[in-house]
Structures are given as structure tokens and as C-alpha cells.
Amino acid sequence: MKNKKPMFISLEGSEGAGKSTSLRFIKSWFEDKGINPVMTREPGGTPFAEEIRELLLATRSEKVTSDTELLLMYASRVQHCQHYIIPELDKGNWVISDRFNDASFAYQGTARGLDNDRITELDQWCLQDFKPDLTLFLDISVELGLKRARLRSTPDRFEKEDVKFFEAVRCGYLLRAQNEPDRIKIIDASGSIEQVQAKIKSVLETYVDIK
Numbered sequence: 001m002k003n004k005k006p007m008f009i010s011l012e013g014s015e016g017a018g019k020s021t022s023l024r025f026i027k028s029w030f031e032d033k034g035i036n037p038v039m040t041r042e043p044g045g046t047p048f049a050e051e052i053r054e055l056l057l058a059t060r061s062e063k064v065t066s067d068t069e070l071l072l073m074y075a076s077r078v079q080h081c082q083h084y085i086i087p088e089l090d091k092g093n094w095v096i097s098d099r100f101n102d103a104s105f106a107y108q109g110t111a112r113g114l115d116n117d118r119i120t121e122l123d124q125w126c127l128q129d130f131k132p133d134l135t136l137f138l139d140i141s142v143e144l145g146l147k148r149a150r151l152r153s154t155p156d157r158f159e160k161e162d163v164k165f166f167e168a169v170r171c172g173y174l175l176r177a178q179n180e181p182d183r184i185k186i187i188d189a190s191g192s193i194e195q196v197q198a199k200i201k202s203v204l205e206t207y208v209d210i211k
């Protein structure tokens with residue numbers, strides 16, 4: 001998959017996989033090649049979608065149903081795609097998103113238990129066939145990931161889930177990667193920062209052609 005048009009790239013990862021550090025590395029890899037990519041995230045990415053993000057992440061006493069969660073993820077995503085990602089790609093900019101639709105299949109699908117076909121139907125309705133050209137999945141064991149993640153700030157509504165939930169999230173991502181090996185590249189995120197960055201660099205050098 002060599003591509004000279006600007007690409008839409010997403011980065012996914014389990015809790016504690018080191019997404020933020022990796023995003024900074026990816027941005028600097030592009031900058032070294034004279035490209036200033038647009039960095040964005042999900043849920044969120046536009047002012048309204050960021051408000052939806054706040055609703056989704058806030059800890060609350062009322063139980064949020066899995067369907068509500070899924071629909072809000074896609075409400076945010078449609079807003080993000082139509083008002084930000086697609087216009088930026090049309091302008092010729094490279095777009096890198098901290099998570100995209102694979103997260104809904106892993107979190108709301110495999111982990112919350114919503115039916116994969118229903119999510120696919122919603123995905124099709126909301127995005128037609130739009131998806132990232134390349135997705136990097138930072139994979140780490142749940143045990144190590146949670147150990148790293150829990151050293152950080154106050155957990156949000158998702159970060160409060162248990163080990164079983166995160167095991168399912170990881171399985172969901174690995175299943176997606178198995179089904180779409182050309183698009184989704186698994187990066188072993190269990191090593192040192194330098195080791196992980198070397199793996200990311202190798203994937204970028206293989207699948208991204210910016211000449």
C-alpha cells in the first residue's frame with residue numbers, strides 16, 4: 001500500500017499502550033519529511049464533538065446504556081468527518097486521528113457486547129465506506145497496560161472498567177487487525193519507548209510514501 005495522496009491515519013491502543021507519546025513521534029516523523037499533519041482525536045475533534053466527548057467520558061451515577069454510548073460515538077464521528085477530517089483531506093492535508101471507528105467495534109462491540117453486524121450497519125449509514133487508509137494498533141498486555149495507565153491522572157468512565165473489559169477490548173482490536181491486515185498494523189507496545197518508536201517508524205516507512 002504505497003500512497004502519494006494525503007492519507008488518513010488512525011492510531012488505536014489499549015489502555016496504557018502509550019498513544020500520546022506515539023502520536024508525538026508520528027507527528028515528528030512527518031515533520032522531518034516536510035509535512036505538517038493535522039492532528040485530531042475521537043471522540044471529539046470539533047467543538048461540538050468535543051462536547052459529546054465530555055458527555056461520554058464523565059463519570060456519572062446514571063448507567064449509560066451501550067446503545068447510547070455507541071450512538072454518541074457515531075454522532076461525534078459524523079460531525080468530525082464532515083466538518084473536519086474530509087475537508088482537511090480535500091485541502092491536501094494529511095490527517096492523523098487518535099482513535100477512529102475501530103474503537104467502536106472493540107469497545108462498544110467486543111467489550112460492551114453489541115452485535116458486530118449492527119455496528120457495521122451504523123458505520124455504513126454514517127460513514128459510507130470512509131475509513132482510515134492506515135491504522136496502527138498499539139498492542140500491550142492488559143496487565144502491563146493497566147499498570148502503566150493507573151500511574152496517570154483520575155480515571156474517566158472507561159478507564160474505571162475492569163480487567164475483563166480491557167481483555168475484550170484487546171481481543172476486539174486483534175480481531176479487526178486479523179480481518180483487515182492490509183489496513184491495520186499491530187505494533188508491539190510492551191517494550192521501551194525507543195523499541196516501540198522503531199516499530200512505528202518501520203511501519204510508516206513501509207506503508208507511507210510522501211514523495
Ligand code: TMP
Binds near residue numbers: 073107
Ligand atoms: P482516549 O482515552 O483514547 O482519548 O479515548 C477516550 C475513550 O473513549 C477510550 O477509553 C476509548 C473510548 N472510545 C470508545 O469506547 N469508542 C469509540 O468509538 C472511541 C473513539 C473511543
